[in-house]
Amino acid sequence: MLAEVGFVAVLLAFAAALYAIVASVLGARRHHEALVLSARNAGIFVFVLVLVASVALLVALMTEQYQISYVWAVTDPATPDFFRFTALWGSQEGSLLFWNLIMSGFTAAALVMNWRSQRRLMPYVIAYTMATLAFFLGLVLFLENPFTRYWIGPDNRVVESVLMPAGARAPQYATLAQSANGLNPLLRHFGMIIHPPMLYLGFTGFVIPFAFAMAALASGDLSTNWIKATRRWSLIAWIFLSLGLILGGRWAYDVLGWGGYWGWDPVENAALLPWLIGTAFLHSVMIQEKRGMLKVWNMLLVILTFSAVIFGTFATRSGLVESVHSFAESGIGFPMFAFWALVTLISVGLILWRWNRGELRDEHQFTSLLGRESLFVLNNVIFVALFFAIFWGSFGAPIISELFIGVNITLGVEYFTQVTPPLFLAMYVLMGVAPLSAWGATSLRRLGRSLAVPIAMTLIFALALLLLGVRSAGALAGYAVVAFAGFVALFETYRGAKARRNNLGESWPAAALALFARNRRRYGGYIVHLGITVIGIGVIGSTLYQQETQQTLAPGDTLQLAGYTMRYDDLVHAIAEDGRSMTIANVTVSRDGNEVARLRPRQDLYPDMPMTIAGATSPFPGTDDFYVLLVGWNDSGSAVTFKVYYNPLINLVWWGGLILIIGTLVAAWKDEPAPVYARQRVSSDGKAPVAAA
């Protein structure tokens, strides 16, 4: 019954999406309001139907309906309820349905929330979002259906179909339950529970800005309406994409057991690509809003972001790349590639059409190399350069070499570690300088005056590092450049609060709070910059100063690493509730004779699965991490081999991520209106208060 409910719901959702496309386009062309309204309702109904299908699959997972092939493939009777729930996105078919659920949710929310304010754009927004949804629902319906069931055919062979074939019978439940697969152990981790939904929310969220941009091109409303309508949607998508990337890094760090969090794997890179372009977009739309410039560029960026989302999905799900993160090779590769190519071609074609008609002309010209818009463009160039460099290294070089010289050439980690650091450092420099520049034009002298204090703070910071023992010129330069961006953010916030304090007599906390309340976009942005700074310092520290050792110890033996002493105490074996057998080593870490932490690195062996999960531990509340892997042991536990990493500053990567999310939430929140007296002052003397700047 659940399979039928789910299947029919997806079928109806697919039909509703197709209807919404036709009705919205016809409604717009014929100015038939009722037809557009009907299309909107169909669009919202798609979400309800996909929700029904997802709940049906979830109930099937929770109630162990092993006849449904997806349930059989991703769970078994030993799977705990918690992982039954997360199994919804544990494999290709379920995760595609889940993808549709999130995308249809975003779409329904946008159709409801922007309906009144963006009536002219709405028919086309409906058409674009529904076309995307229809494609992904089609994949679920025709290629990766999670509702197919196992049947025993008349010839005693197992067949897979939603409905019972003629002459077939249902297999015995007990046999199915006994042979069920179970969830991939690598996916049984906290990070994996939240990481995919966050990434999907980020990916699918960008469909809204894309649809609004396309709607602007299709309808001819090329004002900043589409940008105003989508600013928060873009920020929301960006928050989730950032969270997905951070949690994915944390999962890799905890589970994959190689002491790092980012391996320049093609699938990791595929998730980073839309983030880079999305970040460039979030910056460059400000120029269009303030100065009416970069209209074509912004359109291109939003298309490239969505295009990167579809390409990333295609790369991950088609078997195009070899990666620990990718899904199995599947039949959806060609349709997804065709869809990606079609979306990109149509979008670029629409831009060229409007551009040819002269409708995308900028209202101002660039006047100064040091003007804020020039520096923002430079920042965009850096993001786009990072995008192309990473795309080339992950996909471009292998594909082009295979196509044109018949040999597959891949680019190793060395490529990424050589090409990306200069670009990231340039990004940090611009992150510091651009906010201090003025719109229009500014002189070098004036800009230099604004930069004096942050540069002085940076020099003091670099000197402190030198005194603390950092001797590598590269590391010092890296820390200084990254810290500079953070100092600018802190100093600008201080300046703003000080101005309020001086002008309005507010206390420091009140001034700071009012600053964030009245201009959340600007000061939320500074918090984000601070988060990126903290991440940068963590990345430099953990990359350049990681130490590792491996030793075999007897109980009571110790090893030394980075000033820490690790003592191996004993080895215990245990069986977990879900049936996996755990081998746990108890170790004690101390520094200068004082116990710092007790760690329990372990390996898990799943029943009937020759697969173990290496356990790692992050014990300290500080910035550094002592990461212990249990890699070998004898039966009595008298000789146990450990691989140990000391990762300095690595926790700053996670903390920076948290700061970044807080900053984005502040920036996305609606600004408080300026008080009446402040508005009056603006109109009377032409000067705005700090909060409204």
Next chain:
Amino acid sequence: MAQATWEKGQNAEALRLAKPAGGRRKFLFGGLLILVAIIYLIASGTMAGAQYFITVDEVVNNPEYIGQTVRISGVVLGDTIEYDSENLLIDFTIAHIPSEFDDLATALYVAANNPDATRLAVHIENQVKPDLLQHEAQAILTGKLGEDGVFYATELLLKCPSRFIESGPDGAMLESGA
């Protein structure tokens, strides 16, 4: 207030600084310089990081690959795996994966069970034995072929299609007579 006042002053200055005619050349030159720098960066990185992704057949039968960093793909032969957990050394043998099969699982099965398939001994140091290193797994290795005919790998990526991807309930159900 200070912020806005400051910007306003600068906007006035912007008018004074604006020189559209000469400015365009300045922007073009600057843009070109940045573009060249980025292209150089990517090109030099490509030269440094490029690795041929080849088959076991190709690396074994072409002496020019000896000593050159390459990526190879082969199927793991389970009974050859030796792991020294004390020193973190792994030795195993991979076999050539034929290209005529669309289905990876079948290709891996055929390769692992074909005694005539080209084989290559692999040695990896300082590597914890990965969970997926098992019979019929696809190994993607980065490293160099030594003069002694052993492939010294520095990076190992494994894919195991049999367990979580291709398997269905056919065998189990038919065996139990369901």
